[in-house]
Amino acid sequence: MKGAKMLIELLKREGVEVIFGYPGGAVIDIYDVLFDTPEIKHVLVRHEQGAAHAADGYARTTGKVGVCIATSGPGATNLTTGLATAYMDSVPVVAITGQVPTKLIGKDAFQEADVTGITMPITKHNFLVTHIEELPIIVREAFHIASTGRPGPVLIDLPKDVQQQEAEFTFPEKVEIPGYRPTYQGHINQINLAAQAIEKAQKPLLYIGGGVIAAGASGALRELAEKTEIPVTHTLMGKGAFPEHHRLSLGMLGMHGTYWANKAIMNCDLLIAVGARFDDRVTGNLKTFARNTETIIHIDIDPAEIGKNVKTHIPIVGDARLVLEELLKRVESKKHPEWIQEIEGWKKEYQPPRKESAKLLPHTVVEKVYQATKGKAIVVTDVGQHQMWAAQIYLLDEPRCWASSGGLGTMGYGLPAAVGAQIGNPDKLVVLFSGDGSIMMKIQELVTACNYCLPIKIFVLNNSYLGMVRQWQGCFYKGRYSCTQLKNPDLAQLARAFGAEGISVKNEAELEEAINKALSIEDRPVLVDCHIEEEENVYPFVPPGKSLDEMILWEPGKEG
Numbered sequence: 154m155k156g157a158k159m160l161i162e163l164l165k166r167e168g169v170e171v172i173f174g175y176p177g178g179a180v181i182d183i184y185d186v187l188f189d190t191p192e193i194k195h196v197l198v199r200h201e202q203g204a205a206h207a208a209d210g211y212a213r214t215t216g217k218v219g220v221c222i223a224t225s226g227p228g229a230t231n232l233t234t235g236l237a238t239a240y241m242d243s244v245p246v247v248a249i250t251g252q253v254p255t256k257l258i259g260k261d262a263f264q265e266a267d268v269t270g271i272t273m274p275i276t277k278h279n280f281l282v283t284h285i286e287e288l289p290i291i292v293r294e295a296f297h298i299a300s301t302g303r304p305g306p307v308l309i310d311l312p313k314d315v316q317q318q319e320a321e322f323t324f325p326e327k328v329e330i331p332g333y334r335p336t337y338q339g340h341i342n343q344i345n346l347a348a349q350a351i352e353k354a355q356k357p358l359l360y361i362g363g364g365v366i367a368a369g370a371s372g373a374l375r376e377l378a379e380k381t382e383i384p385v386t387h388t389l390m391g392k393g394a395f396p397e398h399h400r401l402s403l404g405m406l407g408m409h410g411t412y413w414a415n416k417a418i419m420n421c422d423l424l425i426a427v428g429a430r431f432d433d434r435v436t437g438n439l440k441t442f443a444r445n446t447e448t449i450i451h452i453d454i455d456p457a458e459i460g461k462n463v464k465t466h467i468p469i470v471g472d473a474r475l476v477l478e479e480l481l482k483r484v485e486s487k488k489h490p491e492w493i494q495e496i497e498g499w500k501k502e503y504q505p506p507r508k509e510s511a512k513l514l515p516h517t518v519v520e521k522v523y524q525a526t527k528g529k530a531i532v533v534t535d536v537g538q539h540q541m542w543a544a545q546i547y548l549l550d551e552p553r554c555w556a557s558s559g560g561l562g563t564m565g566y567g568l569p570a571a572v573g574a575q576i577g578n579p580d581k582l583v584v585l586f587s588g589d590g591s592i593m594m595k596i597q598e599l600v601t602a603c604n605y606c607l608p609i610k611i612f613v614l615n616n617s618y619l620g621m622v623r624q625w626q627g628c629f630y631k632g633r634y635s636c637t638q639l640k641n642p643d644l645a646q647l648a649r650a651f652g653a654e655g656i657s658v659k660n661e662a663e664l665e666e667a668i669n670k671a672l673s674i675e676d677r678p679v680l681v682d683c684h685i686e687e688e689e690n691v692y693p694f695v696p697p698g699k700s701l702d703e704m705i706l707w708e709p710g711k712e713g
C-alpha cells in the first residue's frame with residue numbers, strides 16, 4: 154500500500170470522521186486518496202490557519218481529536234498560529250503537513266520549511282517520517298500523545314516521497330512510548346492530606362480550569378462541591394465545567410472576573426486548584442495572590458504545572474476525575490454557612506451597575522442573544538473586549554459549550570473555530586461573538602461556512618476600535634489612541650457578498666428582530682453587525698500587576 158493511502162487508512166482506524174485542510178503540491182497524493190474516501194469528510198478551508206483553528210474548535214466542543222492538513226512550506230507555516238493556540242489551551246489536535254522529498258530536505262527545495270523545527274515549541278510532540286515503515290506507529294503515537302495526559306497538538310511531517318513509497322499495511326495494536334507515561338492515579342497519601350485539609354478548612358474555595366473539562370471531571374467536581382459546600386470559581390478555560398447558575402458558582406475569576414470571586418480568592422483559607430495553571434490573567438500580582446490562604450492544593454495531570462507560578466502545599470499529580478473521585482470517598486459532608494454568607498455579602502456589596510445609553514451597549518447584545526438562545530448555544534469567541542463580555546454575561550451550565558482562545562489570545566480564532574464546532578455538532582446552535590478587528594483577521598472562512606451551509610450565528614460587537622487595546626490606551630497611556638481606530642467595511646454587505654445573511658443593527662429596537670431572524674435561518678451563516686457604543690470599557694478590571702482586590706469596579710467618575 155502507498156504511504157498516502159496508508160495514512161488515510163490509519164486515520165480511519167483512529168476514528169477520524171473529518172479533516173480540515175487545504176491542498177498543495179506536497180500533499181497532493183493524500184488528497185488523491187481522499188477523493189475516494191467518502192468515510193472521511195474533508196472540509197476545505199480558505200487559509201491553513203483556519204484549518205488548525207477549525208480542528209481546535211471541533212476538538213474543544215466534541216472531546217474528539219481534531220485533525221488538520223496542510224502542504225509543505227507556506228501551508229505548514231500558516232498552521233502555526235493555530236497550533237500554538239491549541240498548545241496553550243491543551244487542545245488535542247493532530248496536524249499533518251506535507252514535506253519536500255527526503256533527498257531534498259535541507260537543500261532549500263521549493264516550498265521547504267523546517268516544520269518540525271518551527272513547531273517544536275508549540276506542539277506537544279512532532280514527527281518527521283523518513284521511512285514508510287514508521288508511518289503506522291507514528292500515526293498511532295500521534296493520536297495517543299495528543300489525547301492522553303495533558304492533551305495538546307501533535308504534528309506529523311510527511312515527505313512527498315514517503316507518501317509515494319509502498320509497504321504492507323499494519324496497525325500496531327499497542328502504543329507504548331518509552332518515557333511517556335502520564336500519571337492518572339493521584340498519590341493516595343496526598344489525597345488523604347487533601348481530605349484532611351478540606352476537613353479543617355473554614356473558608357475553602359475551588360478554583361477550576363480547562364483541565365476539568367479535558368478530564369471529564371465536571372460530575373465529580375460538582376459532587377465534591379455540593380458534598381463539602383465549597384464555592385467554585387472558574388477560569389476562562391473552565392467555563393461550563395461547573396454550572397454557572399449553581400448556588401455555589403462564583404463565576405470567573407481574575408482580570409475581568411467577578412468581584413466576589415476575586416474577594417473569595419483573597420480571603421479563603423484553603424484553595425483547591427483543579428486543572429488550572431495559575432495564569433497571570435488569573436493571579437494578578439503573584440506576591441499578594443491568595444495572601445490569606447494557609448494551604449494550596451493543586452491537582453493537575455501535568456507535573457510541570459505544579460509549583461510553576463505559586464507555592465503548592467499539597468501537590469497531586471493525576472487525572473482530575475480520578476483524583477476527585479478518590480477525594481470524594483474521603484471527605485465528610487460539610488457546611489460552611491458563615492463563609493457562604495460572607496461571599497453573599499460581597500455579592501450584595503457590589504452588583505455591576507446597569508448603564509443607560511441611547512446607543513447600543515455590548516452587554517445588551519450578549520444578554521439578548523443569551524435570552525433568545527436560552528443559554529443553550531455553543532459559544533465561540535474571538536479575542537478582545539467582546540470575549541470578556543461574552544464570558545461575563547453568557548452563563549453556561551455544561552462543559553464543551555465554550556471555545557475561546559485563552560492562553561494565546563488569538564484574534565481570528567473565532568470564525569474558523571465556530572466552523573469546526575458546527576461541523577462537529579451539526580444539531581446544535583453555534584453562536585460566535587467577535588469584534589470588528591477580530592472578524593477581519595479570518596473573514597475568508599465565511600466562505601467555508603457558506604460552502605458547507607453552516608448556520609453559525611455571528612454577532613460582531615462593532616465598536617470601530619481594537620477595543621481592548623483602546624481600553625488599555627485609555628487607562629494607562631493617557632488616552633493616546635495610537636492606531637486602534639478602525640475604518641471598517643460594511644460587514645453586513647460583506648457577509649452577503651460571501652453568500653451569508655448580513656444584518657446591520659444600530660440600536661436596541663433593531664436588535665431583537667435581527668436576533669430572531671438570525672435564529673430562524675438554518676441553511677447558511679448569518680452575520681449580525683452590531684454597532685455598539687464605541688468607547689465602552691470592560692469592568693470589573695484588575696490592572697496588570699495589581700492584586701485581585703485592587704479591582705477597578707466601574708468607569709471612574711461614572712458611579713460608586
Ligand SMILES: Cc1ncc(C[n+]2csc(CCOP(=O)(O)OP(=O)(O)O)c2C)c(N)n1
Nearest residue numbers: 537538539562564588589590591619620621
Ligand atoms: C493575532 C492578534 N493580534 C493582536 C492581538 C492584540 N489584541 C488583543 S485584543 C485586541 C483588540 C481586539 O479588537 P476587536 O476584535 O475589535 O475586539 P474588541 O476588543 O473591540 O471587542 C488586539 C489588537 C491579538 N490578541 N491577536
